[in-house]
Amino acid sequence: MGDHVDLALECRDVTKRFGKTLANDHVSLTVRKGEILSVLGENGSGKTTLMNMISGIYFPDAGQIFVDGAPVTIASPKDAFDLGIGMIHQHFKLVDVLTAAENIILGLPGKGRLNMPQIVKDIQALTGKYGFELDPNQKIYDMSVSQKQTVEIVKVLYRGARILILDEPTAVLTPQETDKLFAVLRNMRADGHSIIIITHKLQEVLAISDRVSVLRKGAYIGTVDTASATEGSLTEMMVGKKIDLNIDRPAPLEPRRRLSVRGVHLKNAEGRHLLRDVSFDLYGGEILGVAGIAGSGQKELLETIAGLSRAEDGSEILYYAPQTQPEAAAGAAKAQTPSPSEGAAADDADGTDGATAIPADAAASGDHTVPDGPGKAAGPTDAATPYGAASDGATAIPLTADGAAATDLRSLRPSDIRRLGVRLSFVPEDRLGMGLVGSMDLTDNMMLRGYHSGRGAFLDRRTPRDLALRIIDRLDVSTPGVTTPVRRLSGGNVQKVLVGREISSDPTVLMVAYPVRGLDINSSYTIYRLLNEQKQNGVAVLCVGEDLDVLLMLCDRILVLCGGEVSGVVDARSSTKEEIGLMMTGKVTQTA
């Protein structure tokens, strides 16, 4: 621990228990005046619990919190405020129809008459001082996510907070916005504020903080000076062992078009466009990433394809069933494809072609990405994949077969999709609110997508039970048994159950939304491995992600969305985070 100097905040042996789980076990933490401290830990390590105790949402079972060296009791968020502690939550708590200034003063005591101009002036003084970009008179509903975050921070500062806690502040920001936020935080630090940042992005920890405190499974592991830390050393502290942070990226084998999305428009009930003219192709054997600021239409895109939302007339979502399963010849990763390899010989030529020609910047960039117009039905030109195959007219590509098998999913509901035998699996963002039923056990969750199969009115629980057991075994799910409600499982295990179920149906197209959100590092890498396995089995994987570093390491191509529109498709092997960041904000559009 540091010298006996100017501690703004100290937690000493703070302990908090929820039922049987020890969320914080004698955690000690110090924050100096004028420093930025990162609190690092995997999900479930107790970071948020600790911060919630500091900000008065929970009360510690044992231990003591000191502010400015004096022991304090923080029994409510108001106590925390009174002590100058302000927390900026991940989910903003703002009133949409009010202006920034109105939100900032909301709930503050004061005289009967508001002197708005004065308040606005005060806010401007504050924002000017630290370099925020904020118009106090702007309504919240007109603001971008990062602007809303600014309002939250200013709100806390305006109330006189000197200790700021930011919970995953960068999760919703583009790289450029993150840089801006960090600049502001540094200004605040210079002014003597203490800042605690909760995050699990190592690069950001290294970029912004002075010291890093690490928690693991509720226990306090230690605090190190950022200057002496590396990504590797921090990971080791966080996980307890050395971990290889690289993600495999095998080359796509025999890319074959599985999904062709053309001119998809989607409007909400109020007639606002959620998706506008979205077009792209998805190939078997690749992972196509989808990047964008939160709420740019990622969720809507997947739900539209899955039949949960209906795209406007004129949109096309064509699904090409693998009829002859030609991958057989390639011989790669054959694990579960039950394909009769008829016509394999013919495909061979193409196979080699596709497998080898992955040059990212493959010359033909012009023609392969985002072909516009709905003219997809036209045979051979479609043969061109982004992986450079078949521009030679590749006789082998079963174009006609694919073409004949095309099914337009646009107007289908999930039940129709299933009935038609379209093998589309979907791991939604909201795992317990959409993908699984939290209160049901593993067996009952396994049958969610197939409970109706079999004749008669009664459920068959044996098959799903076997499947559950298989998934527990194969994916190493830690659960007391198949009769445990999935809500009781940890985030990583919940996701394994969900992904396991979706993969088990042997999909042609696999869509995953934020597959590793909230997962610890080990579980995340398990998921990456599963996605790669599917890719190598010839599955077309569409993966919505939020961590650009991960998308750049995992995916073959990345589709960037901005405000419901495609701002481009880039090659993940040759693009940078900054390029994608600019495309996310719509400042740059580009194709490949």
Place this chain on the structure above:
Amino acid sequence: MGTSQTNKPSGDAGPAPATGTQGKYPPDAGHTSGARPAVHREPLIHLSKRDDVALPKAVLIRLAAVALSLVVCAGVIFLLTRLNPLDVYKGFIDGAIGTSRRTWVTVRDALVLLCVAIGLTPAFKMRFWNIGAEGQVLVGGLASAALMIYAGGRLPGPALLAAMFAASLLAGCIWGLIPAFFKAFWNTNETLFTLMLNYVAMQIVTFCIVFWENPAGSNTVGIINSAKNVPSYQAGYLPSLFGNAYGWNVVIVAALTVGMYIYLKYTKQGYEVAVVGESENTARYAGIHVRKVIMRTMAISGAICGLGGFIIVSGASHTISTSTAGGRGFTAIIVAWLAKFNAFTMVVISFFLVFMQKGAMQIATQFKLNENASDVITGIILFFILGSEFFINYKVRLRRKT
């Protein structure tokens, strides 16, 4: 209050802290920054959610709640009436199961209550707040009564009963479908909708009573088909079974109870109900036709409640009035919730509630108490039972002595 003593972890949790920095920060070193007094007091009561309660413990807590409630009731009884609580309790038991007749009346009423609770179960399981059971019971009873009046004596007995059975199902079904339809297509609020339909049902009954009045001017229907020596004598009355007047009631309700248990637990439709109730998004994701499920489930729910009306009219009261349902549609909600929608637990709960009701009525007359006295007692007992759920879900710890 206001002492600045540190709460040391009281040694109950794990190893002693490694960093013993006592003394570095003397307790009152603070107050450095402005006027921020170091408030320092632990809240009086600590609540923490229990993870999982072992069944025996849960049962024990509930039993303790009942025992405690009886003690409190005894105190209240004594304070209010100066009667010996034990006598009062004896009167209670006497009233509910004192004689064979009384026992059967208790059973009969409990069966009706159970029937309605079973009817509500699928709707509640779907999180469709059907508080319209009262109306669904009424229309079911009304349909039965109408057939008794108009078809009594014209149809052979079994055929009439079958027709009444079907008509009550259908009537309740329609009464349940109306709010379900609006909910499914326009997402109307089912709570208000079903509640209001209760009053509509009552008005319809009032309207019918005008036609069926007997004797004229009484503004009641009287006992239907009670005139002897005409073909319609006792037409549409559920006959006795196994020599017991309420045999059929038992058979029908028992079948419903078992059937509902199986339906919800082992059928595909029951599974759909559970998924829709848990999350509509999940249901849509799973390819479940949510509208269809909502309407189908409410049709079933309403139909069973309507059947409750048939059991009341044909199997017990043989008349119809606006109070035929008599609040059972609401009491059944309590039954369903207390039983956590388990059909078999509902048997116990509905018998318990009716037992309380009958016993309370007995003491009201026996000790010349106002009938509200029984409500007070029932209320106290329910309060304790419901309250015990809190202690099953949460652990309460008082502030440690400093």
